[in-house]
Amino acid sequence: MIMDSIGDAAIVVIGGGGVGCGVVHSLCQAGKTDVLLLEKNEALASETTSQAAGLVGQVRTSVDRVRLAMWSVKTFSEMEADPEAKPGWRQVGSLRIALTDERVAEFERMKLTADEAGLKTAFISADEARAKWPMFDFSPAKSVLWCPSDGYLQPNDLAMAYAHRARLAGARLATGVTVEGIRTEYGRVVGVDTNRGAIACDTVINAAGAHAWHVAQMVCLDLPIFPVRHEYFVSVDADGMNPDLPVMRVPDASLYLRAEINGLLLGGWEPESLSLKPDDFKNGKKTPHIEEDWEVMGWFIEKIAPLYSRAADLGVRSIFKGWPTFVPDGRFIVGESRQLGGFVMAGGCNAHGVSGSAGIGRHVVESMLESEPSDYVRSLSPDRFLDTDWEATEAQASAKRIYETYYGLGS
Ligand SMILES: Cc1cc2nc3c(=O)[nH]c(=O)nc-3n(C[C@H](O)[C@H](O)[C@H](O)COP(=O)(O)OP(=O)(O)OC[C@H]3O[C@@H](n4cnc5c(N)ncnc54)[C@H](O)[C@@H]3O)c2cc1C
Numbered sequence: 412m413i414m415d416s417i418g419d420a421a422i423v424v425i426g427g428g429g430v431g432c433g434v435v436h437s438l439c440q441a442g443k444t445d446v447l448l449l450e451k452n453e454a455l456a457s458e459t460t461s462q463a464a465g466l467v468g469q470v471r472t473s474v475d476r477v478r479l480a481m482w483s484v485k486t487f488s489e490m491e492a493d494p495e496a497k498p499g500w501r502q503v504g505s506l507r508i509a510l511t512d513e514r515v516a517e518f519e520r521m522k523l524t525a526d527e528a529g530l531k532t533a534f535i536s537a538d539e540a541r542a543k544w545p546m547f548d549f550s551p552a553k554s555v556l557w558c559p560s561d562g563y564l565q566p567n568d569l570a571m572a573y574a575h576r577a578r579l580a581g582a583r584l585a586t587g588v589t590v591e592g593i594r595t596e597y598g599r600v601v602g603v604d605t606n607r608g609a610i611a612c613d614t615v616i617n618a619a620g621a622h623a624w625h626v627a628q629m630v631c632l633d634l635p636i637f638p639v640r641h642e643y644f645v646s647v648d649a650d651g652m653n654p655d656l657p658v659m660r661v662p663d664a665s666l667y668l669r670a671e672i673n674g675l676l677l678g679g680w681e682p683e684s685l686s687l688k689p690d691d692f693k694n695g696k697k698t699p700h701i702e703e704d705w706e707v708m709g710w711f712i713e714k715i716a717p718l719y720s721r722a723a724d725l726g727v728r729s730i731f732k733g734w735p736t737f738v739p740d741g742r743f744i745v746g747e748s749r750q751l752g753g754f755v756m757a758g759g760c761n762a763h764g765v766s767g768s769a770g771i772g773r774h775v776v777e778s779m780l781e782s783e784p785s786d787y788v789r790s791l792s793p794d795r796f797l798d799t800d801w802e803a804t805e806a807q808a809s810a811k812r813i814y815e816t817y818y819g820l821g822s
Contacts (some may be wrong), residue, residue: 417585419611420447423603424618424757425590427455428464429566429765429782430772431618434757437772439580441780443705446582447612448574449605451695455487456570457699459620460765462733464643464678466667467531467766470521470558471588475787477528479770484560487515487569496575499565503657506540507556508549508718510663515554517662517820522556529793532558544659546651547718556690563658563669566765573768578797589695590619593754593797594630598629600753614753617773620664621698621734622624623744624689625794634744634796635806638734639814640685640701643678644708645671646725654664662715662818668690674728675719680817686807687734701732705789735762739801739809743771745791746778755779756793761813 422443424431427450437543452458465606467487470482487500509515518534535557535771537549549555573586592604593615602611615701626637652670660667692698706732712722736759738744744759757775760767775787781788 412810416581417588417607417610417772420583420693421445421612422447422614422616423610423612423714424616425446425603425622426450426618426622427452427460427586428569428618428620429456429460429570429592429768429792430620430757430760432570432577433458433768434616434775435577435584435770436573436780437769437776439577441776444581446577447610448582448584448589449603450584450586451588455475455480455574455584455586456567459733459735460566460570462731463765464669464676464731465563465566465765466668468558468561468658468660468667470505470507470525470556470561470773472521472524472531474524477525477530478725479767480736481528481773482773483769487564490572490576493572496572498572501563501564501654502560503564503655504557504559505561505658505660506543507558508519508552508659509554510551510661510699512553513820518554518556520524525558530557530558530582531560531657536661540795541792544656546721549718551717561658568672568763569768590626591695593626594695595630596752598752600751608810610706613778614755616755616757618757620758621622621736623736624754627756630754632748632750632754632793632797634756634759634793635739635801635803636736636744637738637807637810638687639697639737639811640691641678641691641727641735641762642701642704642730642732642816643676644711644727644730646677646722647728648673649675649721649725660818661665661718664775665818666711666714666775668715675722675725675727676714677722678813679711679714681710684811684812684814686737686811688803688807698734701734703732735760735764737761737810737813739806739813741813743791744796745771745774746784746788748793748797750794762817
């Protein structure tokens with residue numbers, strides 16, 4: 412049935428968060444504009460993406476992963492130059508602080524990986540770091556790795572900018588539309604059922620964030636995608652804070668931080684995380700409410716004290732929180748499943764779906780349009796889980812471990 416108000420499309424993208432909007436943008440860039448994005452909420456980017464800190468880091472442990480992040484940064488820089496819709500991208504650079512000898516060795520390996528990928532980084536002295544972040548005490552630092560092209564953006568603005576550019580190219584984005592089922596015939600996707608009727612399509616892209624498990628279940632594909640709670644706070648204004656300060660990561664303390672206007676944004680990866688089984692909540696509904704966890708905020712403040720003791724005196728202005736998804740091997744799930752033609756994944760973001768969104772979009776396009784996608788893109792296929800028997804409790808424990816060791820050595 413053709414819907415009066417929405418109409419059919421060659422490609423339906425389910426989910427209007429940073430990833431779904433980024434995928435539509437990438438499809439349009441590749442000349443695929445008969446695309447319809449469906450978002451169940453009344454506004455785009457109103458679930459996990461709205462809570463993200465917007466950090467964009469390119470220093471990673473594999474060349475492919477560095478290149479994916481570099482593609483995102485290139486895209487954000489181009490988008491920021493467009494006066495009509497900007498993602499709020501600030502290329503302020505980033506400092507990565509090592510407090511242990513093992514971490515120094517890891518930074519050296521990461522620098523070699525960055526060099527191989529063509530990403531500029533440099534080791535700088537504590538004095539040079541202090542010149543960039545004057546309120547911090549860098550004396551405990553054993554090494555500081557500087558990446559000048561890193562930065563941060565405003566996740567909502569990014570989603571809106573993707574959407575704006577995609578609409579100009581001819582894509583359609585509809586809100587208030589919940590996908591309730593996926594139609595298949597002879598081993599291929601042929602459409603979706605929504606609260607506003609059926610829509611015919613050849614391809615469905617699952618970018619449903621914490622609901623990606625539910626959407627995959629609609630076609631009987633079982634994927635180990637587990638929401639894990641994540642939080643950070645923004646303080647009241649603090650002396651010396653300004654939006655041009657670099658982003659900072661202190662992996663030995665499991666912390667990240669940046670300035671949010673004139674306040675401190677401080678978050679991290681607590682050692683005992685809280686996760687959900689995906690069947691704890693339903694398709695079409697919001698993810699469970701999260702109460703602010705002041706103990707975790709206190710833990711962040713305690714861990715940053717050796718570098719910034721004044722954090723303890725700052726009042727908290729707001730706490731941001733959500734359920735980013737984690738998978739047992741900590742890697743994105745991207746591409747079409749061999750088990751069902753026309754069913755494509757764009758999820759399992761392991762808490763870097765905003766920074767990764769442009770790169771994920773590019774890889775989704777590569778998986779769909781290239782006859783020979785790269786080894787890396789093929790390695791992200793959902794089939795790596797669909798071809799094996801995984802056990803839910805074990806998989807959830809592994810996904811939680813990915814969160815808890817987010818800044819673990821070599822992760
Ligand atoms: C506190 C916090 C801080 C973070 N900081 C960062 C950071 O600094 N950098 C970074 O890169 N990442 C960060 N993340 C992670 C990042 O937010 C996620 O990886 C990213 O937002 C995932 O985007 P998404 O589009 O997959 O999910 P979402 O933003 O959750 O979007 C999925 C959308 O799908 C819709 N949907 C679901 N089911 C259906 C359906 N059946 N029909 C129609 N629509 C549906 C939902 O309503 C939702 O809008 C952070 C996360 C949190 C919680």
